[in-house]
Amino acid sequence: MIDFHTHPVLIRELLEKYPNYERVARQVFKIGNNFQPLETFFLQMDVAGIEKAVLLPIDCRRARKDAVSSNEQVAELCRRSPRFIGFASVDPLRKGAARELVRAVKDLGLKGLKLDPALQDFRPNNRKVFPVYEAAAALGIPLLVHAGMSWAPETPLERGHPLHLEEPIRAFPKLAFVLAHFAWPWVWEATALALKYPNVYLDTSGLYYDSPKEFFQFVFSRQIPTTVIERSLRTKILFGSNYPRVEIKNMVHALRSLPLTAGCLNLILRENAERLLGLATGN
């Protein structure tokens, strides 16, 4: 199983090495949990049954002075363990961002692009951002873009509306857009985008109230009928936990509590991610 959405913001080994790491975790990303050794990350994966995790950096240096995990930090963690799949992040309004993305993929070995329009302070339909989409499409890597509400401070809610992504989704049909957090609260808009456009995917990393199980059972049955997932979106949804904002095990249990078939769960927990990341071994 693959967790498509984790943030390496509380890793003790990085805290000891990078002086701004704690400020970013506490003030920019905003999380109050204790820093933990890397071993805890792997154990959290183990108890959840997760084999590989996608690590997401956010290059918000222009907007927030420091990155929430840098490409170099992510690459460093990936070198330590084959269980990690590192994504890159670039500031799309910064000159040379597309070239920086190419370097991150080719030189650092990163496998995808992460963008967060709210935390990075850009509009996803701004034409100045398009060269970054173009570069990602040319590299053949997926884009995981924050959509919906963000818990990070000073992030406007409106910036996460998934319809802001429709223009780039249409302009770059070969680029896989993974909308994070099911774009909650705009879950119907996100569902419509995933139904309409072959290059749109959704990750399950949303948790905004109640427990993971209660949230999933409401959102994925009363808001979006479970049948829509089972019948229409089974190849378009990726499991993501948003660890360490949520423990991975709780999100896996929540997903498994839905009345989905084993085949559908296998697609969400493994096969869809393998296909997007080029890990599928073929038929």
Place this chain on the structure above:
Amino acid sequence: MIIKLERVKLQTRKTEEAINITAQVDEVVQKSGVKNGLVNVVTMHTSSGLLVTEGIPCLEEDILTHLARLFPEDADYHHRRYLDYDGRLGFNADAHLKSVIGGISCTFPIENGKIVRGSRQTIYFMEYDGPLERTYLVQVLGE
């Protein structure tokens, strides 16, 4: 009067587990140089616990099973909401309540440089929401 405080780190490996820490506490007492006094052991986390019972696997399992019966994971807890100071939701009320009911500390007398305890008394660190790196305190007071 000697007062020594040791912070002991412990990597838990499961969601819930009972970890026998008796030998580690004995070692801190022996190193402290205190011959007669008290040792107090306290966990630093509100979703873990510290307790004393007979050191056998069946009891370890019974304690965890029946605490889970008292505080089921799926019960209706007010704690399931966004905690602004933490930047995340609280949905581990069951772990907190197990910690409350099971306790977070224990105290034993020290005599002639050794902990005085019953032959079956075993000190356990109780993980209720792991796996995590945890810290417990061992404070030795005496002379």
